[in-house]
Amino acid sequence: MKITRIEVKDVNQFKDLDIDLTYPKGHAKEGQPLDRVCFIGQSGTGKTTLLKFIYGFSHKKEILKEYSLLKLIGKVHVTEKLGNWTIRNSIKQEGDKFLFSSDLKSTNNIGSLTKQQFDSAYQSNLDKIKTYLIYFPADMKYDNSALEIEKEPNAKIYDFSEDNINKVWNRLLEEIQKQQEKELVLTQKISSIAIEENGNIKKLQEAIDELKQIRDARSNPLVNLAINCLNPILRHFNLQVKTELDIKTKEDIGFIKIMDNHGNEIPNGLLSTGTKQIILSALPLYLLDLTNTIILYDEPERSLYPDMQKIIVDYYTSFSKDAQFFFATHSPIIASCFEPWEIVELKFEDGYVIQEKYFEGERHVDNYSIVPKYLTYDLMLSKVFDVKQPNSDERNMKITEMLTLKRQLEQMKKQNKTDAVDYKTTFNNYIAIGSKLFWDTNM
Amino acid sequence: MKAINKSLELATAYKSWIEKLDNENKLHPPYNSSTNEYYYDIVANLLWVQQGLCAYTEMYLIDKDKVNPKLWKNGRFNRFQFLGQLDHYDASLKEQKAWDWNNFFMIHSDVNTKHKRSKSVNYLLKPDKGNFSPFYFLDYDVVTHFFIPNVNRDQEMITKIQEDIFSLGLNFEPISDYRRIYLKPIFEEIELGICTVDVARQKLNKFYTAFEMAITQFS
Structure with missing residues (x-):
């Protein structure tokens, strides 16, 4: 439509x-x-x-x-x-x-x-x-309370003046949980090999490789989300999505985790308003x-x-x-x-x-x-935008002052007074004002 | 900013009223713009003596023939449509001498409402002042289309002229922009020999002073 x-x-x-x-x-x-x-x-x-x-x-x-x-x-x-x-x-x-x-x-x-x-x-x-329509109002709220996960798999309208972001995040959560379960099984397998098979190096290596593969693979929904959705924009904030699933229960996953470029997780409450807004408004576009x-x-x-x-x-x-x-x-x-x-x-x-x-x-x-x-x-x-005066009054007045100095310099030059002290003082003033105005001061 | 001969020969009804007030040392009624009985008379008389231009920036306001003396009757002028606004040159006199003819000019609305407002003036750039000549006070930068002070004046006066240029909105940005857009092609035609200075001068309907100052700088 x-x-x-x-x-x-x-x-x-x-x-x-x-x-x-x-x-x-x-x-x-x-x-x-x-x-x-x-x-x-x-x-x-x-x-x-x-x-x-x-x-x-x-x-x-x-x-x-x-x-x-x-x-x-x-x-x-x-x-x-x-x-x-x-x-x-x-x-x-x-x-x-x-x-x-x-x-x-x-x-x-x-x-x-x-x-x-x-x-x-x-x-x-x-x-x-x-999905019929998604509405992102001007005053979007960053409400990601994990305890109030809404399940509306058949929703067709997403109005974020009323809806919680978990209405879409929940879709990813299911996938994350499956991924997490796979990881848990493998982690347990690694432990049992280590204990019950006296650390059979070959089997241990195979299990570790399998775990690595799962974590690195495109099957990890968080890796996909990071690569295809949020990281390209979060890098402008020197941030990225935390993709490791080192969590025990679904509730631990909660909402998306963000970390800095050194791997330090940033609590959601400490993310900038701009970062939160980007995450909120990009997630539905990626997930729906x-x-x-x-x-x-x-x-x-x-x-x-x-x-x-x-x-x-x-x-x-x-x-x-x-x-x-x-x-x-x-x-x-x-x-x-x-x-x-x-x-x-x-x-x-x-x-x-x-x-x-x-x-x-x-x-x-x-x-x-x-x-x-x-x-x-x-x-x-x-x-x-029909702003009739893009320059401030102060800039406008300073331009007039600078142009006056320029005209004085031109006049002194015509009169061969370039060696005079006045000429140098005027020139220095002209250059100083010009540089503050980011003006091309070529004479 | 052309010199203006602000003779008050047309709005004679207003003239009698204001002279009577002043002669009797009576207070001027508060300024209430168009609700004053003589408002349109004042506006029409000013537009005639200003030749339809803004008194400060020389922006075009009205065809001066629309306020020509033949249209006046018994010193009165009918309500009419026009561009521009009535300005109190020295805003500090607005309280006590709200209807003083010497303090009135018709100016471009943007300059009045968005820029000048109650900015103070040094009375150097006052176009109706006896023997006022823009060339004595002003010069023109053809690159930026900004007015600047005539640098042959002393430094104290140069600073005061700069202040008046600012207060009266001569370089107020939309105005300097309009001026540049209007004059630049004309100057290009002159420089390329497509048009002579005299022919270009005949075509002008605004920005006369800027034009005259600029052409003195052509090689």
Whole structure:
């Protein structure tokens, strides 16, 4: 399931918003749903609201109750695509009740189907999706209490504003336990060889090799998790996943163990907020089937240093080519990771929110005038985020002072006064200010 | 920053009102922008004498013909749409002399709301001051499109000019950016011989002072 369009008319700050979420003309995937979308815009423009509309309308969820449902009737439409099926979701009222309504269409040859057969055909397609949606709110909680492991093997929606991370961690736990049992059996075998067979060197070596093989092998779920999921990102924090299963019971495994590059285990409580956030938001992507899944990230930049913000979008999206990722962000670094047609910029105009378009004329890849990937972060701030003054007042004033010194030096040079004390003093001041401004001070 | 002849010949109703207040040593009513009876008269008169430009940055605000003397009636001007805001040059006078004509200029909204606010001024760069000449105080850096002080002045004055350049937002970043974007292609055309200085000068509708200062530096 992927979202192709969001229409909002006369709801709060939205007067007439119509967001096309398909690839533009001239793109190899023209007309297909975008794989990645980035919502940007100042606070209050409705980025989180759009994420919640996607969540609520596509999966008919209670999450919309925080908005007055009465206000949404017939005014919000979220259109999705699943193979040849197109579904336009909205809300209607029947008596005192508010009902979700879906206008279902298909390009398949289904002329002979009854309404019931038609709906059922669609439902069977829908049922094939293992994970409908994952929602990562801005204020994710690092709650990994091992004692409250939830078992929901058939869950299709993961909302981490409510769900515990153990809802997905539990899947791995089972595999870890099997692995641990194999290790325990081998450890016991080694002990018995040592005691009962007087340390038969050959047998002992064979058992040790077998243990080594199991620990090193790809069959160790923690090794897989480390290599394919967390270590590539944790290395930026000088951390890695602890893969040794030196534990006695399942409860001992608890949650994932992280260690520094010297092998020292870091207690979960001491991990940085950024590290915890990465672990929480990456694990579900690694452990769940993401085919046709909608994944929503609200403020993924939270607690992350700029170098991490730079890589986080590509990192998350690398987990699936079949999912649709939505990011709502305030970060120019995050936004710079997207193609222009993947960015939905919301801004206020005459008190209402509109979508700022980056193309002129036809929506064609060649008609986009702003390409975030080509811009410096300064330019991202001024051209995309509309920050009118990227320089501070202090820098601006210092530049004026430095340019004045430069002009004085040029004048003295013209007057052949380069040997004068004044010239040297002025030059030294010019260089000193220039170096603080990181300015090219070539004369 | 062009010199401005701030004659108060159009808003005569306002002129009578303010002169009466001052002659009778009465306090000015508090500044309440557009709710004042003479607000649009003041704005229209200023935009006319400023030739539709921001008094400090020379950003384009309005076609000056929209406020031309023919449109006035009995010293009054009807409510109208315009860009820019009414600024109190010396913000410290806003309390006591809220409606003082000598302290008013029309300026670009960004400069007024995002930059100048209550910053103090040295009265060196005051475009309506008698014999004000921007060339005496200012110079222009064509690489950065920043205004700088005329370095032929003494150091004390240079420092004060720098402060005024800052307070009045002459190098306020979006403005210097707009100026660079507007003037750079024009200067390139002149340097490549595509256009003469005179032809380029005729085409200008803003940033006249920066243009004149820059062309003196061309080889």
